[in-house]
Amino acid sequence: MELTFNPEVWQISYTEMTIRLVLALVLGGLIGLERELGGHSAGFRTHILVCLGSSIIVLLSMYGFSEFAAEPNVRMDPARLAAQVISGIGFLGAGTILRTGLTISGLTTAASLWVVASIGLAVGAGFYYGAAIGTLLVVISLFLLNKVEKVFSRAKKHHEILFKIHRGSAGLNQIVVKMKSFGIQIDKLVIESEDASDSSNNTSPLLIRMHVKLKKTKRFEEALMALSSIEGVLGLETAGDSL
Structure with missing residues (x-):
């Protein structure tokens, strides 16, 4: 053809x-x-x-x-x-x-x-x-x-929280205790100085980066409010897994 x-x-x-x-x-x-x-x-x-x-x-x-x-x-x-x-x-x-x-x-x-x-x-x-x-x-x-x-997405339980706390305060201990009370499990914790170029500076705030896992996601916002009110905590930021 x-x-x-x-x-x-x-x-x-x-x-x-x-x-x-x-x-x-x-x-x-x-x-x-x-x-x-x-x-x-x-x-x-x-x-x-x-x-x-x-x-x-x-x-x-x-x-x-x-x-x-x-x-x-x-x-x-x-x-x-x-x-x-x-x-x-x-x-x-x-x-x-x-x-x-x-x-x-x-x-x-x-x-x-x-x-x-x-x-x-x-x-x-x-x-x-x-x-x-x-x-x-x-x-x-x-x-x-x-x-x-x-x-x-509300069921996503992995978050990252960045704390800025006053150096020398007992804020870190209180943070850990408060997290346990809200059912927040710490998977990873990294402590660094905000002014990393000057390790001898004892007045600069500490930055504490935590990877956490939540057992009760509904109380997460309440937990953040409680953590931010701890004495010595100058601020915090949070982020969760998302697409």
Whole structure:
């Protein structure tokens, strides 16, 4: 069976191209809006640009080289540039992931950037239904399932607490006793001077970094208030495991 070349396959009208790009902007914006409202590093405009850029790339890959389609030695591959988007978007997502002590943040934003790139590719390829359903499911995951995630996150029992206490006070002993009374188990304790460059300074506060495990998560806020009121404690900061 002889295959015939159909040049119309590699052509797209300006109207259709405009529809795809505008739709990519709208769908990417819907996902970015949730990230923006949550105050995340990659928000509304970032998601729009990723989705729109992905759509432009797949349109270029499919229709940007149509004048060479009829050449006998040219083999058109509409997915060649799109494949690079899927692997290349990782550098942007990695930039949103931060680790501070035990806290890891930005994983959800990195994942949303990756999925919004795939939605942009789908829109650019004319896969409208898949792009629309994908966007709907992502928005549901970010908006609605976020509430479910918060319920389960309350059960996360590992935290890091950073104390600043007056040197020479009995604050550390009182902290340990108070933690035991609230069911807080100390897994790791590191003591350092706030002015690490001057070890002879006996007036600088001590920084005590503790990795703790909670037995009763509901009383954690109450425990923090009690710990901050101990004599000799100049301040404290806390962070828990989160994605």
